[in-house]
Amino acid sequence: MTADGLASWNDTATRAAIVDFVARVTTEGGPDFVPPSERIATFDNDGTLWCEKPLYVQADFILRKWRAMAEADASLAQEQPYKAVVEDDRAWLGALTDHVPELVQGVSEAFGGLTTEAFEAEAVEFFENVRHPTLGVAYTEAVYAPMRELLAFLESHEFRVFICSGGGRDFIRPVSERIYGIPRERVIGSSAPLELREGALVRTAGVEQPIDDGPGKPVHIWARTGRRPLLAGGNADGDVEMLAHSRFALLVHHDDADREFAYTSGAEKSLEAAAAHGWTVVSMRDDWATVFA
Amino acid sequence: MTADGLASWNDTATRAAIVDFVARVTTEGGPDFVPPSERIATFDNDGTLWCEKPLYVQADFILRKWRAMAEADASLAQEQPYKAVVEDDRAWLGALTDHVPELVQGVSEAFGGLTTEAFEAEAVEFFENVRHPTLGVAYTEAVYAPMRELLAFLESHEFRVFICSGGGRDFIRPVSERIYGIPRERVIGSSAPLELREGALVRTAGVEQPIDDGPGKPVHIWARTGRRPLLAGGNADGDVEMLAHSRFALLVHHDDADREFAYTSGAEKSLEAAAAHGWTVVSMRDDWATVFA
Numbered sequence: 001m002t003a004d005g006l007a008s009w010n011d012t013a014t015r016a017a018i019v020d021f022v023a024r025v026t027t028e029g030g031p032d033f034v035p036p037s038e039r040i041a042t043f044d045n046d047g048t049l050w051c052e053k054p055l056y057v058q059a060d061f062i063l064r065k066w067r068a069m070a071e072a073d074a075s076l077a078q079e080q081p082y083k084a085v086v087e088d089d090r091a092w093l094g095a096l097t098d099h100v101p102e103l104v105q106g107v108s109e110a111f112g113g114l115t116t117e118a119f120e121a122e123a124v125e126f127f128e129n130v131r132h133p134t135l136g137v138a139y140t141e142a143v144y145a146p147m148r149e150l151l152a153f154l155e156s157h158e159f160r161v162f163i164c165s166g167g168g169r170d171f172i173r174p175v176s177e178r179i180y181g182i183p184r185e186r187v188i189g190s191s192a193p194l195e196l197r198e199g200a201l202v203r204t205a206g207v208e209q210p211i212d213d214g215p216g217k218p219v220h221i222w223a224r225t226g227r228r229p230l231l232a233g234g235n236a237d238g239d240v241e242m243l244a245h246s247r248f249a250l251l252v253h254h255d256d257a258d259r260e261f262a263y264t265s266g267a268e269k270s271l272e273a274a275a276a277h278g279w280t281v282v283s284m285r286d287d288w289a290t291v292f293a
Numbered sequence: 294m295t296a297d298g299l300a301s302w303n304d305t306a307t308r309a310a311i312v313d314f315v316a317r318v319t320t321e322g323g324p325d326f327v328p329p330s331e332r333i334a335t336f337d338n339d340g341t342l343w344c345e346k347p348l349y350v351q352a353d354f355i356l357r358k359w360r361a362m363a364e365a366d367a368s369l370a371q372e373q374p375y376k377a378v379v380e381d382d383r384a385w386l387g388a389l390t391d392h393v394p395e396l397v398q399g400v401s402e403a404f405g406g407l408t409t410e411a412f413e414a415e416a417v418e419f420f421e422n423v424r425h426p427t428l429g430v431a432y433t434e435a436v437y438a439p440m441r442e443l444l445a446f447l448e449s450h451e452f453r454v455f456i457c458s459g460g461g462r463d464f465i466r467p468v469s470e471r472i473y474g475i476p477r478e479r480v481i482g483s484s485a486p487l488e489l490r491e492g493a494l495v496r497t498a499g500v501e502q503p504i505d506d507g508p509g510k511p512v513h514i515w516a517r518t519g520r521r522p523l524l525a526g527g528n529a530d531g532d533v534e535m536l537a538h539s540r541f542a543l544l545v546h547h548d549d550a551d552r553e554f555a556y557t558s559g560a561e562k563s564l565e566a567a568a569a570h571g572w573t574v575v576s577m578r579d580d581w582a583t584v585f586a
Contacts, residue, residue, distance in 0.1 A: 037476055116515060160478065173519045183330055184519035185453065194515060196508040196534060201515050215489040222409060222487060222494050224517065226466045226477035241489060 001026075005153045008146040008290040015287065017280045018150070021248045025230060026157050036158035040227045042188070042217075042242060043151070045165035045172060047235040048252050049180060051142040053261040054133060058167045061126045063093075065110045081106040108205035111192065115200045116170060124174050135292070140179045144284075145293040147233070147252075151180055154231065164221055165189040166213035166238050188212060188220050217242035237269040249279040256284040259291040294319075298446045301439040301583040308580065310573045311443070314541045318523060319450050329451035333520045335481070335510075335535060336444070338458035338465060340528040341545050342473060344435040346554040347426060351460045354419045356386075358403045374399040401498035404485065408493045409463060417467050428585070433472045437577075438586040440526070440545075444473055447524065457514055458482040459506035459531050481505060481513050510535035530562040542572035549577040552584040 001023035009015040024032040025039065046052035055063075066085045069076055076082040080102040084092040096103065111119055132142045151161050163182055165172055169189030176182045190211040192203040210216030218241055221229060232239075232246035235254065243249035251274045254263050264271060274281050284291060294316035302308040317325040318332070339345035348356075359378045362369055369375040373395040377385040389396065404412055425435045444454050456475055458465055462482030469475045483504040485496040503509030511534055514522060525532075525539035528547065536542035544567045547556050557564060567574050577584060 037470065040478070169516075170519070177330065185333070185517065187519065191516065194512045196511050196538075199537065201511060218489050218494060219487045223462075223484065224478065226463070226480065244492060245489075 005156065006146070006149050008149055008288060008293075010287055010289050012287050014280055014282050018248075018250070021231065022154070022157050025247075034230060038227060039154075039157070039159040039230050040221075040225050041151075041154050041159045041161045041231040041233075042164040042221055042225075042229040042246070043147070043161065043232070044234040044236070044239045044242070045163050045189075046167055047254065048233050048239070049144060049147050049151075049163070050139070051132065051135065051144075051260060052235075053254075053263065056167065057139045057142075058171050060130065060133075060139075061123065061171065062107060062110065064126070064130070065122070066106060069110060104207055105205075107207075108192070111203050112205045114203050116194065116203070117200075119170055119203060120174050123171050127175055137292070140175050142292065143179050144252075144288070145290045146282075146288045148180060148293070150233075151182065155181070159230070160186065160225075162186045162188055162221070162225065164212060164217055164232075164242060166211065166217075169212070188224050190216075213238040215241045218245040221245070234270065236267045240270050240273050243270070243279060244273065244277070249274070249277070250282060251279050252282045252284065254284055255286075256288075256291065258285075260284055298449065299439070299442050301442055301581060301586075303580055303582050305580050307573055307575055311541075311543070314524070315447070315450050318540075327523055331520060332447075332450070332452040332523050333514075333518050334444075334447050334452045334454045334524040334526075335457040335514055335518075335522040335539070336440070336454065336525070337527040337529070337532045337535070338456050338482075339460055340547065341526050341532070342437060342440050342444075342456070343432070344425065344428065344437075344553060345528075346547075346556065349460065350432045350435075351464050353423065353426075353432075354416065354464065355400060355403060357419070357423070358415070359399060362403060397500055398498075400500075401485070404496050405498045407496050409487065409496070410493075412463055412496060413467050416464050420468055430585070433468050435585065436472050437545075437581070438583045439575075439581045441473060441586070443526075444475065448474070452524070453479065453518075455479045455481055455514070455518065457505060457510055457525075457535060459504065459510075462505070481517050483509075506531040508534045511538040514538070527563065529560045533563050533566050536563070536572060537566065537570070542567070542570070543575060544572050545575045545577065547577055548579075549581075549584065551578075553577055 001019055003015055003019050006015060025034040027033055043049055046056050063085055066082050070082040070086050077086045127140055132139050135142050154161050161182055167189055169187055169191045173184040173187045176184055176187050191208050193206060193208050194201045195204050210219055212220045229246040231248040232242050233250040234243050235252040251270055254261055294312055296308055296312050299308060318327040320326055336342055339349050356378055359375050363375040363379050370379045420433055425432055428435050447454050454475055460482055462480055462484045466477040466480045469477055469480050484501050486501050487494045488497050503512055505513045522539040524541040525535050526543040527536050528545040544563055547554055
């Protein structure tokens with residue numbers, strides 16, 4: 001098997017490991033052959049398929065909405081999370097895990113009661129109008145070209161590729177087909193609980209459990225596919241369980257300060273697990289000829 | 294468009310309505326054209342794709358498990374639902390909605406703690422060994438040949454077909470590809486909540502909410518596909534919301550006592566809704582040349 005279609009990858013051991021694995025599971029009669037029906041691949045989104053720094057794309061979407069709400073109703077500026085947004089209190093906003101109740105409450109106030117169509121319209125407007133704060137391109141162009149090629153490479157070898165994001169399923173769906181070639185029915189992610197009201201699907205308060213992160217990822221993947229991933233890709237600690245649940249695990253390591261960002265924060269456990277289990281680690285600096293298309 | 298592939302259907306207005314709808318949404322440049330990416334079809338399972346009388350297939354599976362549990366542990370025979378099974382108390386077992394807590398508790402005791410693999414092995418063993426009580430064939434052969442043809446007809450016109458069952462998602466998955474040509478990732482249904490334990494997915498107690506019935510069906514369909522169905526098929530009151538949520542609604546009416554069963558119980562509201570909204574009603578007696586292959 002050749003690496004046709006993987007032009008943004010350098011000719012390194014990483015690319016060879018991927019191509020070799022795909023060759024083994026698609027070689028009919030070979031000892032590792034897997035029939036096409038069982039070829040499921042799952043990829044985390046933030047930091048794996050598109051850039052997640054300096055902030056999650058969806059965080060930018062939510063913060064803008066909170067700011068607009070606080071501008072429309074000054075009394076909100078006294079309460080969290082609106083207060084932190086109005087005062088640009090990055091310490092408060094950065095300590096996500098310390099403020100889960102306020103953040104979930106804020107998200108419920110911002111988007112609860114919206115129909116799925118109305119929520120999608122807000123997401124589409126965001127993607128059309130907002131640019132990445134440092135890269136200067138639309139967020140939909142802050143996609144890693146080598147990963148986009150890998151998704152197509154897998155599809156061309158009869159894998160069905162799913163996104164499996166800790167972030168919002170319905171936030172990614174409006175753009176997944178265009179930017180990744182992944183149809184909306186193959187986007188897995190977290191969501192507000194939905195309810196049918198007078199024929200419309202409406203977002204309610206809170207978050208559906210389990211969220212699609214950490215141990216929730218294999219649960220969501222099973223619910224959606226009825227399988228373990230044959231191949232999975234991630235970049236952070238929330239991906240460890242999904243990667244451990246797959247046959248071939250790919251971990252994207254952000255070590256390219258010149259072309260993207262260099263960080264290991266939030267990926268410490270996944271890098272340790274990769275070393276312990278022999279997962280294939282992608283060095284953005286060394287393995288990728290191009291980062292963004 | 295011809296009705297090629299629908300050989301088990303009589304040449305009636307019902308078949309013509311289906312073929313006409315598919316022709317309209319697949320005619321490029323026509324006023325009703327729908328691109329392939331948006332062509333999602335969803336079908337209820339029990340009573341729509343396979344026979345649900347004299348009892349739900351999965352009910353037989355569960356009752357057999359309860360009987361085996363009561364045989365292995367005599368003390369269980371004093372408690373519901375085991376008592377009703379041991380005493381063959383059909384009145385108690387038939388009044389499902391009056392005994393939801395006992396039934397859910399019994400299902401949790403029967404299958405809670407099983408891994409998804411162990412549960413699947415029990416389902417596979419059931420399908421291999423148990424025959425339909427009156428038709429005398431394996432349950433996997435108690436499939437409606439005209440519906441099987443319709444699924445293939447839709448697939449051949451670039452629809453993606455999903456099962457959307459009020460019953461157990463993971464109960465149907467082991468046979469969906471073989472008997473319907475529907476891969477397991479396109480089976481939507483109800484489920485026990487799953488939990489990741491030491492790398493395995495384990496069934497826990499209770500039922501994930503909402504169950505995939507009634508108003509839960511459009512919620513599950515959105516979660517799984519991000520769309521409304523372009524075409525949906527059902528046969529009972531639990532399908533009304535799904536059918537109302539679709540562009541083209543097909544309601545299977547069980548009016549063939551000779552070849553299958555004749556009943557309207559549990560379908561009263563769906564038949565009323567069909568009349569009110571002009572849904573296409575399939576008469577098994579008049580519209581089907583063959584019922585079972």
